[in-house]
Amino acid sequence: xxxxxxxxxxxxxxxxxxxxxxxxxxxxxxxxxxxxxxxxxxxxxxxxxxxxxxxxxxxxxxxxxxxxxxxxxxxxxxxxxxxxxxxxxxxxxxxxxxxxxxxxxxxxxxxxxxxxxxxxxxxxxxxxxxxxxxxxxxxxxxxxxxxxxxxxxxxxxxxxxxxxxxxxxxxxxxxxxxxxxxxxxxxxxxxxxxxxxxxxxxxxxxxxxxxxxxxxxxxxxxxxxxxxxxxxxxxxxxxxxxxxxxxxxxxxxxxxxxxxxxxxxxxxxxxxxxxxxxxxxxxxxxxxxxxxxxxxxxxxxxxxxxxxxxxxxxxxxxxxxxxxxxxxxxxxxxxxxxxxxxxxxxxxxxxxxxxxxxxxxxxxxxxxxxxxxxxxxxxxxxxxxxxxxxxxxxxxxxxxxxxxxxxxxxxxxxxxxxxxxxxxxxxxxxxxxxxxxxxxxxxxxxxxxxxxxxxxxxxxxxxxxxxxxxxxxx
Numbered sequence: 001x002x003x004x005x006x007x008x009x010x011x012x013x014x015x016x017x018x019x020x021x022x023x024x025x026x027x028x029x030x031x032x033x034x035x036x037x038x039x040x041x042x043x044x045x046x047x048x049x050x051x052x053x054x055x056x057x058x059x060x061x062x063x064x065x066x067x068x069x070x071x072x073x074x075x076x077x078x079x080x081x082x083x084x085x086x087x088x089x090x091x092x093x094x095x096x097x098x099x100x101x102x103x104x105x106x107x108x109x110x111x112x113x114x115x116x117x118x119x120x121x122x123x124x125x126x127x128x129x130x131x132x133x134x135x136x137x138x139x140x141x142x143x144x145x146x147x148x149x150x151x152x153x154x155x156x157x158x159x160x161x162x163x164x165x166x167x168x169x170x171x172x173x174x175x176x177x178x179x180x181x182x183x184x185x186x187x188x189x190x191x192x193x194x195x196x197x198x199x200x201x202x203x204x205x206x207x208x209x210x211x212x213x214x215x216x217x218x219x220x221x222x223x224x225x226x227x228x229x230x231x232x233x234x235x236x237x238x239x240x241x242x243x244x245x246x247x248x249x250x251x252x253x254x255x256x257x258x259x260x261x262x263x264x265x266x267x268x269x270x271x272x273x274x275x276x277x278x279x280x281x282x283x284x285x286x287x288x289x290x291x292x293x294x295x296x297x298x299x300x301x302x303x304x305x306x307x308x309x310x311x312x313x314x315x316x317x318x319x320x321x322x323x324x325x326x327x328x329x330x331x332x333x334x335x336x337x338x339x340x341x342x343x344x345x346x347x348x349x350x351x352x353x354x355x356x357x358x359x360x361x362x363x364x365x366x367x368x369x370x371x372x373x374x375x376x377x378x379x380x381x382x383x384x385x386x387x388x389x390x391x392x393x394x395x396x397x398x399x400x401x402x403x404x405x406x407x408x409x410x411x412x413x414x415x416x417x418x419x420x421x422x423x424x425x426x427x428x429x430x431x432x433x434x435x436x437x438x439x440x441x442x443x444x445x446x447x448x449x450x451x452x453x454x455x456x457x458x459x460x461x462x463x464x465x466x467x468x469x470x471x472x473x474x
Contacts (some may be wrong), residue, residue, distance in 0.1 A: 003153050005075055008136075008464045010273060010328075014438060020089075022257070024255070025308050029377035030110050031331070033112060033286050034132075037069050037364045038460050042101070051389045054265060054298065061321065066205070075106050075444070075468075078175055080122050081120065081179075082119065082122060082168075082169070083104075083122060084119050084121070084122045084123060084124060084169070085101045086123060087098055087123060087283060088129060089127065089128040089151075089267075090129065091128060091129050091136065091138070091267065091268040092128060092267045092268065093128055093154060093267055094153045094154065094238045095126075095154060095155045096126050096151055096154070097106070097151075097159075097238065098238075100123055100155075101158055101163075104121055104159065104163075104165055104310060105165075118166075119166075120167070120168040120169070121166060121167045122168050122169030122170060123155075123169070123170055123171075124169050124170075125173040125474055126155075126170055126267070127172050127173055127174065127191060128151070128267070129171060131175050132173070132190060132191035133175070133179065133186075133190050135185035135189035135192075136189055136268065137188060137210075138267075138268040139188070139190065139191050139214070140212065140310050141188050141271065141304065141310050141311075141361075142265075142302060142303050142361045142362060142363070143266075143267065143273075143296070143307060143361045144212075145212075145216060145217040145272065145302060145363055146217070146263045146265035146361040146362060146363050147265055147267055148217045148218075148221075149221065149363060150237055150243060150262040150263055150265055150267075151170070151243055151262055152170060152245065153237040153263075154237045155170055156228065156304075156460070157237055159266045160175065163252075169376050172191075172216070174193055175192075175193065176242070177190060177192065177194075177196055178190045178192050178195070178196045180198040182198060182317055182321065188212065188310060188313070192212065193211070193218075193312075194209040194210060194211055194310070194420075195209065195210045195211075195212055195313070196208070196329075197209075197348050198442050199321065204388045204390060206387065208327055208417040210309045210330045210331055210334060212309065212333075213302060213307065213309070213310060216302050216307050216363075217302065219336060219434060219435060220261060220294065220300060220336065220365045221261065221295055221388065222251075223261075223300070223367060224245065224261060224365070225233060225247035225249030225258070225259050226247070226248075226249050226250075227250075229245070229246045229247070229248075229474055231244045231245075231403050233283075237313065240267050241260070241265060242263070242264045242278065242280065242358070243262070243263050244260055244261065244265075244282070245261040245323075246260040246284070248288060249258065249405060254372065254403070255369065255370035255371065255372045255454045256282065256288040256289060256369075256370050257367065257368070257369050257406065258287060258288065258366075258367070258369075259365060259366070259367045259368075260369040261363065261364070261365050261367070262280070262282065262338070262356060262358060262362075262363070262364045262365075263363050263364075264278060264358045264359070264361060264364065264422070265360070265361040265362075266361070272360065273433070274407055275306075275316035275360050277357040277358060277359055278359075278360065278418060279355060279356075280357075281355055282352060282355075282356055283351065283352070283353045284351065284354075284368070285351045287348075287350060287351065287352060287368070289368075291346070291348060293348055293370040293371065294345070294370065294371040295345070295346045295347075295348055295369065295371070296343045296345060296346065296368070296369050296371065296406070296462060297344055297346040297366065297368050298342045298344075298367045298369075298408070298432070299342050299356070299365070300336050300338055300339075300364065300367070301336070301337060301339050301363075301366075302360070302363040303358075303361065303362035303363075304361075305359075306339075307333070307334065307337060308439040309330040312333040313330055315456065326442060332431045332438065335434075335435075336434060337432065343461040343462075346368060352355075352368075363449065363451055365403075365469040366404060367461075369405070369406035369461055370464060372387070372404060372406075374402040375460060375465060376402045376403075376407060376458035376459070376464070376465075376466035377402050377403055377404065377466055377467075378402075378466055378468070378469060379400070379402060379410070379456040379457060379458055379466065379468070379469040380400050381398075381399050382398070382399045382454065382470065383397075383398045383399070383472070384396070384397055384452075384472055384473075384474040386452065386474045392441045392442050393446065393452075394439055394440050394441050395439070395440045395442065395452050395474060396438075396440075397438045397439075397440060397454050397456065399437075400436065400438050401436050401458045402458045404458065404462055405460045406459055407459065407460055408460060409429075409433055409458075409459050409460050410429075410435075410436065410455065410456055410457070410458055411423040411427050411429065411431055411457045411458075411465065412427065412428055412440065412454060412455075412456050412467065413426060413427050413452075413453055413457070414426050414427075414428045414440060414452065414453070416446065416450040416451065416452065416453060417450050417452075417473055424455045424468045424471075425454075428440050440452075440454075451473055451474060452473065453468050453473040454471070454473075455468040455471050456468065456469045
C-alpha cells in the first residue's frame with residue numbers, strides 16, 4: 001500500500017493489494033479498513049479467489065455500515081455507491097455470471113435494510129477471457145461479437161429479474177491496441193476493438209486500423225431503447241444459444257421506437273461454415289404504435305458475411321501490409337448493412353410476428369419506427385483530421401449523431417476548396433454507415449494545394465435527407 005496515499009488523505013485511489021485467499025480477513029481487518037478511513041474516496045480492488053472476494057467485501061461493508069469513522073466520529077463511513085467484482089469467463093460467457101452471482105447475493109443480503117442498501121452492482125471487465133494480449137481465434141470474428149450481448153442477457157436474467165439486484169454497470173475491458181508486429185494473431189486475436197497494422201517503412205511512418213466485428217456489436221447495442229423487457233419462449237441464456245433483448249424508446253415529442261437485439265452463438269466453439277441458418281419466429285406484443293401511424297421496419301445484420309471486415313481480410317490472403325485498396329475493402333465490409341428488402345413498411349397492429357433466419361454466430365437488431373413528422377435534423381459537430389499519410393492522402397471525418405433514432409445512413413459529401421460546382425459535393429461513403437465517423441482516402445488527382453471540404457447529412461428509413469451540416473475544410 002502506498003504510504004503517501006494513507007498519509008495525505010486526499011488521493012482517490014490507493015495501489016491495490018495482491019491477496020491470497022486465506023489471509024484476506026486479516027488483511028482487510030488490519031490494513032484496508034484503516035485505508036478506508038484515511039484515504040478519502042477510496043476505490044478498493046483486489047485480485048482474489050471466490051472466498052476472499054466474499055469475505056473481503058463483507059468486511060468492508062460491515063465497517064462502512066456499523067463502525068464509527070475515525071475522522072468524523074459518525075456512525076458508518078459515508079456511503080458505498082458501487083460494488084464491483086472483476087470476473088471473466090474461461091473462453092465462455094456463463095462463467096462470468098456464475099462467479100459474480102454468489103458474492104453479489106451474499107453482499108446484497110447483508111446490506112439489506114442498512115444505509116448501504118442503495119448500492120449498485122456491476123462488473124466493468126466482464127470479458128469472456130482474461131489476458132488481453134493472449135491470442136484467441138474467436139476474438140477475430142463474430143463469435144466474440146455475439147458473446148457480448150449474451151453476457152448482457154445473462155446478467156439481465158440472473159441478477160435483475162431473478163434476484164432483484166440493482167445492476168448498473170456492465171462493460172468489457174477491450175480498449176487496447178494490438179502488438180505492432182502485424183502478425184495475424186496480434187492484429188486480430190488479441191482483446192481489442194480494432195485491427196491495427198504498422199507501416200514503419202513508409203515516410204512518414206503511419207498505422208492503419210479497421211473495425212473488428214466486436215466493435216460493430218457496440219454500435220448495434222447503441223440502437224436499443226431505454227426500457228428493456230423480458231423475453232419468453234427461449235432457454236435461459238446461461239445454457240441456450242439464442243437470445244433476444246427487446247427494448248423500446250419513447251422520448252417527449254418523438255415518435256416511438258421498438259428495437260430488439262437477437263443473438264446466436266456457441267461461445268468460442270469453432271465456426272462450422274456449413275451450419276444451416278436457424279429460422280426463428282419473433283413475436284412482438286403490445287407495440288406502442290397507434291392506428292394511422294406509418295411504421296417502418298429495418299433489420300441490421302452482423303455475421304460472417306455481413307458487417308465483417310475479418311472475412312474480407314481472409315479472402316484477401318491475410319496480407320501483412322494491406323494495400324490502400326485492401327484497407328478500403330475491409331472498411332467497406334465493416335459497415336453494418338440492412339438485410340435485403342429492408343427497411344419495409346409494416347402494418348400497424350398491437351402484435352406482430354416476423355420470421356428471421358440467423359446464422360451461427362450472428363447478431364441482428366430489428367427496429368420498428370413510427371414516421372416522425374420531419375426529416376432528420378442538421379448534422380452538427382463536424383471535425384476533420386488530415387493524416388500524414390502521403391499515398392493516398394486521408395481525412396478522418398467525425399460528427400455528432402442526430403436526435404432521430406431511425407437513421408438508415410449518414411451521407412458524407414466531399415469537395416475541394418477550389419470547386420466551382422454548387423451543391424454539397426460528391427458522396428464518398430458509397431456504403432451506408434450508422435457510425436458517426438468515416439475515413440476518406442483522397443483521390444490521386446486531388447491537389448495538395450486545395451483544401452478538402454466535407455458536409456454530412458442524415459437519411460432516415462423513409463429516404464428523407466436532413467439538411468447538410470456546415471461545410472468544414474482542412
